Amino acid sequence: MGDDDLLRKAGLRVTAARLAIMQTVRDGDHLDVDGVHRGVRRRVGQVSLQAVYDSLHALHRAGLVRKIEPMGSPARYEARVGDNHHHLVCRRCGTVTDVDCTVGVAPCLEPADDAGYVVDEADITFWGVCPSCQR
Amino acid sequence: MGDDDLLRKAGLRVTAARLAIMQTVRDGDHLDVDGVHRGVRRRVGQVSLQAVYDSLHALHRAGLVRKIEPMGSPARYEARVGDNHHHLVCRRCGTVTDVDCTVGVAPCLEPADDAGYVVDEADITFWGVCPSCQR
DNA sequence: CCCTTAACTTGAGTTATTCAAGTTTACGAG
DNA sequence: CTCGTAAACTTGAATAACTCAAGTTAAGGG
Numbered sequence A, B: 001m002g003d004d005d006l007l008r009k010a011g012l013r014v015t016a017a018r019l020a021i022m023q024t025v026r027d028g029d030h031l032d033v034d035g036v037h038r039g040v041r042r043r044v045g046q047v048s049l050q051a052v053y054d055s056l057h058a059l060h061r062a063g064l065v066r067k068i069e070p071m072g073s074p075a076r077y078e079a080r081v082g083d084n085h086h087h088l089v090c091r092r093c094g095t096v097t098d099v100d101c102t103v104g105v106a107p108c109l110e111p112a113d114d115a116g117y118v119v120d121e122a123d124i125t126f127w128g129v130c131p132s133c134q135r
Numbered sequence C: 001c002c003c004t005t006a007a008c009t010t011g012a013g014t015t016a017t018t019c020a021a022g023t024t025t026a027c028g029a030g
Numbered sequence D: 001c002t003c004g005t006a007a008a009c010t011t012g013a014a015t016a017a018c019t020c021a022a023g024t025t026a027a028g029g030g
Helices: A003-009 A016-027 A033-044 A049-061 B003-009 B016-027 B033-044 B049-061
Strands: A066-068 A076-078 A086-090 A096-099 A118-129 B066-068 B076-078 B086-090 B096-099 B118-129
Touching (some): A033 A049, B016 B033
Antiparallel strands (some): A066 A076, B086 B096
16 A cells, blocks of 8 residues: 555555655654655755644644654654554664564553553563674 | 752762752653752742753762653653663643663663664653543 | 852853744545 | 635744742851
8 A cells, every 4th residue: 555545545645745754764764853854855855844843743733743752852754653662772872773572472562550540552562782882 | 869869979069959959850740941040949048940950960970860851841850870771751731750671671772783883771761641631 | 267169140152853834735526 | 626714823022930040148167
């Protein structure tokens, strides 16, 4: 299924800007809004930064992109969605690396005691220093 | 051991503002910087917002308070530190609730594949809707 | 009781993000 | 196909959280 179908299925209109955003996020590696903006303009020419914010917001609400926000750094977006994977973030350089879920399918989705909450997502970030910053 | 000793042991000077910050964070429930500021002024009178930022930063570096930053909301601080507990955050009202670690002591500290990172902290946030917002 | 330097104050600056108002465009209805 | 409308986009200003900088105060070792 193409990106256009995914958009339509989510009740969103298909525009060049949105297709370019989806491609850029998929090709990129946890890009921030500015990075997405640059990628989009390289593909389809001038698009305003606000359009990128707006579209990423819409895509996120529709579940087509995932948003992560490591503390102290701007929000980042990725295409892998719905597979409950997590992130390693480097304290030095801020690089984000995917980690698959520890034990099988979705063991991290449920807390021991949910305190009455209806939980729909688990957001797990491991903090450390990446190989190239360890030198 | 009193807060003053904790501060000294961390190589920090003991001031009324810092003691008040530590008390406020301990008494409060995941307060943001503004909440801490209010609590501190109630205890010791006028203290600048920047002093609160500065001190919280120092206390955090010293490991005396823990900082959490749920996406989309300002940073929050708590006194429970070093016990690897996690958080439930309400999507509606933003309330933060502590959850103890799922399986025993520190099972969540290590990812399945650390990709060469030296991991020192795991930050786990469960997103959902709290009991009082479910009505 | 000084002296040094950490801690604090005041005030301005930065950055990521949002708000608002007006214009354009996708796309379903006719 | 073309028309109307709401979604999408544009431009520009505003906001919130936080940081930076320069000068003042005060903790605590000598």
